[in-house]
Amino acid sequence: MIGTVEGIYRGAGVFENETIEQVATVEVLANKIATLYFKINNISELKDDIVIQGEKLNDDFLMTFYDLNSGGSDITAYVLGSGYVVPLSSGISREVKANVGYKGNSKVTATTFITAVSSGDAQKQDKAKLVFEFIPVTGTTSQGAEGEPEIATGHATQEFTEADLKIPGMHITIPAGAVTMDVTVSVPILAKEPGSFPQYFGLLSKVFDIRASINEFLIPAVVTIPLDRLLNDPVKVYYWKGGSWSEDGITILGYDNNSLTFTTTHFTPFAAVGATDHNSSIFGPNPYNPNIGSARIYYWLFEERETSIFVINLAGSIVWRNSYAAAQNGAKKGDNNVEFDGKDSWGRVLSEGVYLYKIVQNGAVVTGGKISVIK
CATH class of the missing domain: 2.60.40.4070 (Immunoglobulin-like)
Structure with missing residues (x-):
């Protein structure tokens, strides 16, 4: 084998390596997102280009993939398309994050596969079978004609303007289908950042602690924050996670001298940063x-x-x-x-x-x- 496909769902469900097809089953609330981490290891003695591919679920589900070794870049189109090619030297591993969500609110089971294949020898591969059991959220399930739960379409789009948030230049859009109920949002501005930013980066904005009654979304929310200044590229958005800053899963849609717009599937403290000097x-x-x-x-x-x-x-x-x-x-x-x-x-x-x-x-x-x- 070229290596292993390992997965963790919230600290449990580690794939075993005894079989070619590894299986993991997780239960997820219908309004939550399941997050799994895959570690692709090259255990051969030679460098190899490994192709990572995923089997796409139907349109009732949302699937996104991120390469954690390249700043959390979104690789969904490659993984669900012709494959994401990872060059790995012997003994080197690569970690990929997968988010899977369900747009409805009924009891349903979804099965998909993730494979890691040697580009030089298709016989060298590992395969993981993922089984997701989505559980309805109590009190929000609609009933069908015979009492069976129907697939919910999700809540309508919610907009939070600068007047709502009391922060000039700030705007938040939670799109239709991202949640199954109304969301309330508040955005305190932190007087001090909770930790140091990565070396060579400095703050471009205040630290906005976005808080909501629901903090995870099936479809990414769109957030615009005001900038205090503009430094050199690269410009990034970081969020505070478990004692450190991370940019995993953030997609920047655009920015100018006054504001920056990005997407995220969760709310937490956010800040925009830029290079303090030549840091390319x-x-x-x-x-x-x-x-x-x-x-x-x-x-x-x-x-x-x-x-x-x-x-x-x-x-x-x-x-x-x-x-x-x-x-x-x-x-x-x-x-x-x-x-x-x-x-x-x-x-x-x-x-x-x-x-x-x-x-x-x-x-x-x-x-x-x-x-x-x-x-």
Whole structure:
């Protein structure tokens, strides 16, 4: 096998690895979203491109997938389409988050499959069978002609304007079908952020603690927040989660000098941040000892196109290079992060010294930096 597909639903239901087809069954309230985490491990001795695919449920259900190793980017179209390709070196894993929700309010069972397949050998694969049992929310189920619950269409769209929220420039839309009942919303502004933001990022807005009578949605809510200032790209939205800031599952729809609009499936404290200086790429750890393990290169791209990374010594010689196809990790618009094993193109461990890395698109260097190799 190429590895395992593991899953956790709220801390329980870990898939076992004894069989090719792993099975997990979870119960979910009809107005809640089930969240599962899949870890794709390459346990072979060779690097492999692993294709992750999911089986789409019918239109009564909402399914979204996120790559947690690339800043929580939305990969739903790939997973439910031709497949999401993940290049993995031997012993390296990749974590994917899946959200599954039901738009109705009846008792129903849904079954789907997630597979991880070697792009070079289709015989090498793992498969997980997921069974979701949705339980009606008491008091909100409509009855059919013979007393059977009917599929609910969900509540109508709710709009919260700046007048409702008492914050100039703020607006929240909870779309039809996102919930099964009225939602009340309030937005206190926190006097102090609950924790430090990631290095090199600074606040662009106040910290808005969005509170609601229902805090999770089957369909993402649309939120517009006012900005106090605009820093360098990349601009991000973070939310406070379990003692740290996260951007997992956030999709930014757009921003200008005055406001930023994003989507989210839950409410919690949110804030917009931007780069405090030139922060389009980071190599870490740095200084780097290749005898200890691999490093990663994190970078931001403004265009989705084929991308190459070069590592160059101070004499100007290219010691390592790798290329990535458009739309895959390493060459997609937004956040990317790739592995560097500390070896040159001939498999030799880099000598001590200073190296340059350059990230190139269409023949032009878009970003880069220095690497200090120590032993």
